[in-house]
Amino acid sequence: MNLFYEDLEWNPLFGPGDPSGIIPRDTDQVPPRNMANAGGLILPWCSNSQExxxxxxxxxxxxxxxxxxxxxxxxxxxxxxxxxGYFLPATFGSFDEKISMGEGPSSSLNVDFILGPTGDLVARAWA
Structure with a gap:
């Protein structure tokens, strides 16, 4: 599946990276990886469901x-x-359901989006 990302907190004065972009599926990539260059996008700090x-x-x-x-x-x-780095499914009910992407803390992470064992989209990070 093709994906689209949007940084909800992106600020043109302070935020590096692109505020949004397309992440093509594997077969549309050269080399074949589920990758998009977000230009150094910073993962926002969040500590609760509202954030x-x-x-x-x-x-x-x-x-x-x-x-x-x-x-x-x-x-x-x-x-x-x-x-x-963490992720939550869009249908999450509680912040406590957060799932580690497997890396961090780090000044730079690469994130892959893959289908998990149940067919849901998951995020995995590597430095």
Missing amino acids: IRQKAIVVCRLGEDLDTIEGPLLYVFQYYWDNV
Whole structure:
């Protein structure tokens, strides 16, 4: 599936990186990796559910036409207290459901979006 990301807190005066962009599926990549260069985007610090909905990077499904942005799939952020990258499914009920992306704290992370064992989109980080 093609994905679209949007940085909900991106600030043109202070925020590096691109505020939004397309993440093409594996088969559309050269080399074949599920990658997009967000230009040094900073994962927003979040410490509760309200901050997730206001500040996190939201990842959505992008239609086959690459123009239609469908519903959100997950939120990507770093936890304020430990500086580690996490994600939450868009349907999360509690901040306590956050899932570590497997890396951090780090000054730079690469994030892969893959389908997990149950078919849901998950985020995995590597330095």
